[in-house]
Amino acid sequence: MVLNDLGRKINGAIQSMSKANVVDEKVVDDMLKEIVRALMESDINIKLIQNLRNNVKTSVNLDENTGAANKKRNIQKAVMDELTRLVDPGVEAWKPKKGKANVIMFVGLQGSGKTTTCTKLASFYQRKGWKTCLVCTDTFRAGAFDQLKQNATKAKIPYYGSYTETDPVQLAHEGVSKFKKDNFEIIIVDTSGRHKQEQELFNEMQQISSAVNPDSTIFVMDGTIGQAADGQARAFKEAANVGSIIVTKMDGHAKGGGAISAVAATRCPIIFIGTGEHMHDLERFTPGPFISKMMGMGDLSGLMETVQDLGLDQNKGLIKKLEQGQFSIRDMYEQFTTILKMGPLSKVMGMMPGIPPELLAGTEAEGGNRIKRFMCIMDSMNARELDGEGKEFVDEPKRLVRVARGSGTSVAEVETLLQQYKTFAAMVKKMGGQNGLLKNMQGMQQGGGAGNPMFNQARMQQAMKQLQSGGMPNIPGMGGMDFQGMINQMGGMAGVQNMMKNMMGGGGMPGMPGMGGAGGMPDMAKMMKSMGLG
Numbered sequence: 156m157v158l159n160d161l162g163r164k165i166n167g168a169i170q171s172m173s174k175a176n177v178v179d180e181k182v183v184d185d186m187l188k189e190i191v192r193a194l195m196e197s198d199i200n201i202k203l204i205q206n207l208r209n210n211v212k213t214s215v216n217l218d219e220n221t222g223a224a225n226k227k228r229n230i231q232k233a234v235m236d237e238l239t240r241l242v243d244p245g246v247e248a249w250k251p252k253k254g255k256a257n258v259i260m261f262v263g264l265q266g267s268g269k270t271t272t273c274t275k276l277a278s279f280y281q282r283k284g285w286k287t288c289l290v291c292t293d294t295f296r297a298g299a300f301d302q303l304k305q306n307a308t309k310a311k312i313p314y315y316g317s318y319t320e321t322d323p324v325q326l327a328h329e330g331v332s333k334f335k336k337d338n339f340e341i342i343i344v345d346t347s348g349r350h351k352q353e354q355e356l357f358n359e360m361q362q363i364s365s366a367v368n369p370d371s372t373i374f375v376m377d378g379t380i381g382q383a384a385d386g387q388a389r390a391f392k393e394a395a396n397v398g399s400i401i402v403t404k405m406d407g408h409a410k411g412g413g414a415i416s417a418v419a420a421t422r423c424p425i426i427f428i429g430t431g432e433h434m435h436d437l438e439r440f441t442p443g444p445f446i447s448k449m450m451g452m453g454d455l456s457g458l459m460e461t462v463q464d465l466g467l468d469q470n471k472g473l474i475k476k477l478e479q480g481q482f483s484i485r486d487m488y489e490q491f492t493t494i495l496k497m498g499p500l501s502k503v504m505g506m507m508p509g510i511p512p513e514l515l516a517g518t519e520a521e522g523g524n525r526i527k528r529f530m531c532i533m534d535s536m537n538a539r540e541l542d543g544e545g546k547e548f549v550d551e552p553k554r555l556v557r558v559a560r561g562s563g564t565s566v567a568e569v570e571t572l573l574q575q576y577k578t579f580a581a582m583v584k585k586m587g588g589q590n591g592l593l594k595n596m597q598g599m600q601q602g603g604g605a606g607n608p609m610f611n612q613a614r615m616q617q618a619m620k621q622l623q624s625g626g627m628p629n630i631p632g633m634g635g636m637d638f639q640g641m642i643n644q645m646g647g648m649a650g651v652q653n654m655m656k657n658m659m660g661g662g663g664m665p666g667m668p669g670m671g672g673a674g675g676m677p678d679m680a681k682m683m684k685s686m687g688l689g
Contacts, residue, residue: 161412162449164193165238169231178226180217187211190234198381198413199241203420207237235446242415243442248399248424249371251280256335258342258367262360262395263375264387265348268403270299272375272429273345274306275437276401279427280341281312287341290330291316292323292363295347303345310434313339323347324362331367344369357394364395371398373426378402381413388421403429406436482580485541488533491526528564529572535561544580545573 168189175182187208194204214233217226251257259276263269270293277287289307291314293299300316307314315330327344334342346363349356364372374397376384384402391397400418405428418425425440533541535558540547548554548569559566 161193161197164196165190165234166450168193169234172230173227176223178217178223178230183212183215183217183230186230186234194412199416200382200385200413200420203241203416207241210237210240235450238446238450239442242412242419242425242445244419244422244424246422246424248426251285251341251370253285253340255340256338256342257340257371258331258344258369260344260346260360260364260367260369260372260395261375262346262372262391262397263348264356264377265296267348267375267377268429269348269375270302270345271306271432272401272403272427272437273303273343274310274312275429275434276373276427277307277312277341277343278310278434279437281310285340286338287312287343288334288337288339289314290327290334290342290344292326292330293345293347294321294323294326295349299345299347306434323359324366327363328366360395372396373398374400374423376400376402376414376418378404378414378428382417384414385417385420388418388423392421392423397423399424399426401425401427401429401437402440406430483542483544484533484536484576487576487579488530488541491530491533528568529575532558532562532564532569532572545576548573 168186171189172178172182172186191204191208194207195201211230211233214236215226215230219226221229251259261269261273270291273289277289281287289303289312291300291303293303300318303316304314313334315326315333317326320326323346327346331342331344344363344367346360347356372395374388374391374395376387378384380387388397388400400423402414402418402425415425415428419442427437428440428445430436430438540554540558555566555569559569562569
């Protein structure tokens with residue numbers, strides 16, 4: 156995400172302040188100048204920036220008789236609090252209720268990604284166990300129904316629309332009535348868009364709203380418009396009784412921060428942000444975790460939610476083996492299969508505390524191709540080789556040649572796969588056992604039914620606050636989870652970052668010409684799988 160660059164610049168300013176021997180007003184002013192410059196480059200309103208600067212200076216007492224370390228920690232906390240306030244509208248968003256029909260109407264201008272976002276949201280709730288469907292009422296744009304039909308078919312979501320009916324109000328009424336009779340829980344209505352805020356568009360939205368009586372109206376807004384989001388959000392909020400907002404195209408434009416802060420100023424809650432074109436590229440927006448993730452501090456609640464969505468807890472056999480530190484080549488194959496069903500792997504890794512955003516860059520497409528190539532190699536292995544730990548290839552090198560010929564690859568590529576397997580297997584042995592990462596992560600979980608997170612939200616928020624205020628202390632009531640201990644298990648923060656660079660960064664993989672440094676994601680995803688994190 157482009158906002159990672161903003162996080163990097165703000166982090167740089169805070170780190171410069173942290174290196175100062177004496178924390179005085181000049182040091183704080185220099186830090187704030189860098190932060191202000193970074194925020195302005197993200198097209199955030201100058202008045203909002205000025206408020207942030209003044210609030211940080213007001214909340215920090217440099218005359219207080221405390222050590223330099225405490226002053227630095229207080230300044231960092233003040234910056235994090237103000238950044239969070241910058242994107243927090245202070246209003247709780249509507250949430251659907253299980254067991255009843257929740258009608259959600261989408262509105263927005265053309266080109267904002269509204270139709271695609273409809274399917275993404277339906278898919279999001281479907282993964283959490285809701286019965287979802289789509290209704291297309293866009294009769295203005297040619298191909299709108301075809302687009303929704305293709306997206307819904309790909310995501311296996313029921314849909315309703317017509318090539319002949321030209322009355323959008325009639326389509327909305329028929330579609331919603333049909334799906335209510337069929338006991339669907341999430342009914343998403345996609346409406347027409349226009350090139351600008353036309354009165355005709357607002358009239359149509361109001362007519363459809365009267366016909367279907369939506370429980371919530373969501374405005375889909377293009378994040379690339381920056382500060383202009385303020386006026387657009389206010390206009391739609393007044394015309395269509397918008398209850399919440401989804402900001403799209405946050406993956407490729409520096410003005411995304413300006414859009415989010417502008418919307419927050421209207422006191423209309425943002426519920427999701429679109430970060431790409433794929434079905435999983437829709438992230439739940441929560442101000443605190445959003446800022447924490449942008450700053451490279453991770454998002455524990457998002458991480459645990461992703462773990463649950465992937466259904467890792469259902470593979471009891473694998474979890475038991477991981478806890479015992481056991482991991483075969485077949486286990487790696489099974490996890491590669493799961494990886495291919497996931498969204499972008501860099502986003503999952505971005506939720507882990509202590510992982511710098513700049514280390515998460517990579518080409519997802521090439522990473523997926525590398526996984527498929529690895530799986531092709533493993534398809535050419537026999538049962539003994541798959542259930543082993545690679546010793547067979549050391550004892551009988553001819554097996555390397557046989558597998559390479561059977562998979563249409565080279566011996567060097569087979570050796571590379573085995574080397575990667577050894578890396579992950581070693582990590583599983585290190586992270587497994589009673590004090591391993593998987594056991595600690597499970598200590599944060601608690602029972603929950605379909606659609607309910609299996610983690611304690613209050614504990615997650617407590618963890619994030621402690622991470623933001625500096626350090627990684629033990630957190631009471633979280634199953635004895637010791638963040639610093641986990642990091643130490645991987646060789647400290649430097650060890651984590653070096654491992655990330657080796658697996659994701661430049662230099663590529665030996666014996667695999669043309670792979671370069673791009674697409675290192677599968678390696679990191681495999682690491683997560685082997686740790687039981689996703």
